[in-house]
Amino acid sequence: MKRREAYKQAEAEAAAVAAGKKPGSKAQGKSARPGAGGAGEVRIIGGQWRRTRLAVAQRPGLRPTPDRVRETLFNWLGQDLGGWRCLDAFAGTGALGFEAASRGAAQVRLIEQDAALAQQLERLTQQLKADAVQVQRGDGVGALNHSVAGHWHAVFIDPPFAMEALFAPALKAAAHAVADDGFVYLEAPKVWDDEALAALGLQQYRYLKAGNVHAHLLKKRAD
Numbered sequence: 001m002k003r004r005e006a007y008k009q010a011e012a013e014a015a016a017v018a019a020g021k022k023p024g025s026k027a028q029g030k031s032a033r034p035g036a037g038g039a040g041e042v043r044i045i046g047g048q049w050r051r052t053r054l055a056v057a058q059r060p061g062l063r064p065t066p067d068r069v070r071e072t073l074f075n076w077l078g079q080d081l082g083g084w085r086c087l088d089a090f091a092g093t094g095a096l097g098f099e100a101a102s103r104g105a106a107q108v109r110l111i112e113q114d115a116a117l118a119q120q121l122e123r124l125t126q127q128l129k130a131d132a133v134q135v136q137r138g139d140g141v142g143a144l145n146h147s148v149a150g151h152w153h154a155v156f157i158d159p160p161f162a163m164e165a166l167f168a169p170a171l172k173a174a175a176h177a178v179a180d181d182g183f184v185y186l187e188a189p190k191v192w193d194d195e196a197l198a199a200l201g202l203q204q205y206r207y208l209k210a211g212n213v214h215a216h217l218l219k220k221r222a223d
Helices: 002-018 067-077 095-102 115-128 140-145 164-177 194-198
Strands: 040-043 053-056 085-088 107-112 133-137 152-157 178-188 202-210 213-220
Touching: 053 115, 067 095, 067 178, 067 202, 067 213, 085 095, 095 107, 095 115, 095 133, 095 152, 107 115, 107 140, 115 133, 140 164, 152 164, 164 178, 164 202, 194 202
Parallel strands: 085 107, 085 152, 107 133, 152 178
Antiparallel strands: 040 053, 178 213, 202 213
């Protein structure tokens, strides 16, 4: 119930963000260029679909991961993700998940709460003939909690920045779902310190700040 209320509250906040009243909205990322009918696009950076541009809807609170940040993330993870299982808990445009699939991930699950965005992800999956990609409409935190413990090699956590109440439960759920040698990627409007991460079972491995984006690559704590 609390997560549902957080979604409703965040929709109003995200609409204000998209209107330019404050930074941090997913609608402001430079990765999405405006196009006809309010649509935009994101560019896949590497792998088999390198330079492919994907049309995406413009929705309140939607903030695609900037190209520079996405490129750095996949430099950290490695260019070849052959055999990896990846889950994007707040898929949005699908940029992170499609990037992973482009680089050879064996299974990519895109979780998206918004019905229109989930339909768009299905269309993009068909457009790319991305057999490894599965689109699931629903709650990203719930999907992680219901995952087999240690199943995923990479979990992407990138909620709309206005939805602050989702970050901690998403990270805790990701720590349950990620493999012992896997990675959790967190994109947030602030830096998460070691103490806060440790309480959720995670530790920092890599970090980058780019504009309003704080990008963290995390590992599961050994203890």
